[in-house]
Amino acid sequence: MSDTAVTPSTATFDQFGLAPDILKAVKESGYTIPTPIQEQAIPVVLAGRDMMGAAQTGTGKTASFSLPIIQRLLPQASTSASPARHPVRALILTPTRELADQVAANVQAYAKHTALRSAVVFGGVDMNPQSEQLRRGVEILIATPGRLLDHVQQKTANLGQVQILVLDEADRMLDMGFLPDLQRILNLLPKERQTLLFSATFSGEIKKLAATYLRNPQTIEVARSNSTATNVTQVVYEVAEGDKTGAVVQLIRERGLKQVIVFCNSKIGASRLARSLERDGVVATAIHGDRTQNERMQALDAFKRGEIEALVATDVAARGLDIAELPAVINFDLPFNAEDYVHRIGRTGRAGASGDALSLCSPNERKQLADIEKLIKRPLDVQRLTVEAPVRHHHEERAPRRERSSEGREDRGSRRRTGASSGSYDRPHHHRAQPVDDFFLKPYEPSPSSVRKIEEAAAAAAPQKPASKQPLAALLGGFGMPRKSSSST
């Protein structure tokens, strides 16, 4: 953030008339100068107007709506313990669980000196703690649509007093087929409310959504849509499909990349690549929709803590995720949807920092490349990449499955092995044409009976403690929580 000190803007957060408790939190978050979208959006939201915003995350979008929402709700903040005094007054919807979590963390930080309560609900995790939190009452609720509707159905969430609705990454939500869910949610809200819609693009569908649910919205656009940040250097490397894994390793090593997100087009591809990178000595883990929510969160947290060099992701991580100081993004595959390219590379070069967007393009991906160049309205720098000494050992026999299985699952591999204890680990291996081994791709799920045994054992070991603070994941030796370990109702 120190770079922003040279920004010629003289604006400060003081100009908006935000409460001291909010300004204090802003200061503690390290922000001093509002970003362009904040400068434009905060007064509009404070005035109670509906708004359509075109901005990507990392432009300060979350604060641009969170801060004025907190300000607007402040007069109604209650210190009462009664849940009835804490109805949901602001609802923020996001397309992915990780994004919901991230927005919630921001809201929590900005509201921490106020009496307002916030909570986040999304699928893939136990409903009960969420229900309990909702029962105690929250004024600001961040959610993914499906789980929110689940809570509504269970009567653990009541949306009858919502005054402000935020649709974050609205275009993405439509892409993902959330329209019916959004319509159901919108029908549960009071007609008299403020609605804010954020979208990367204003397509016909988005305009229709806005025309239906927003009233006389003010439009705010900070960057031309589909533009890419100028501080991100984009390079495309022509490479044979089979050389891609070697190319990723080479780029990481040659450029000395400490951290990188590597995007793949498929979940299986992401899992496979993470495993291959591990074998070449890159600390890597995969994040995609076939992994449990616990595994996804652990992967992201470990990456943010700097414990992982390469986060191999599907487009679940393409939008909105804010990872500080990410120096580079690699496209292992070029996305089929050109817009996703813009979002993917938007993970780097954030908050004014510079970043590299390195894309691998095999001969059969030329069409995708052309689509991207058309969208961003400029040709990309295409270079030929010679993959030196690909880490392949064609002369070696394929390892028997039994031996490989001793490595454990792909995500366990993120904890680097020490040479001594793993005899089979350094064994040469194949890099391509490996049959997809179900063992590595299927998430590990202990049987319900074994989970019960472990829980019983844990309870017996610590009978004094009312609720074991030890997460079940830890008891399972680092494996993720099984998807359905506990009763949902």
Added chain:
DNA sequence: AAAAAAC
């Protein structure tokens, strides 16, 4: 052609 999201 693939990803995401409720159970």
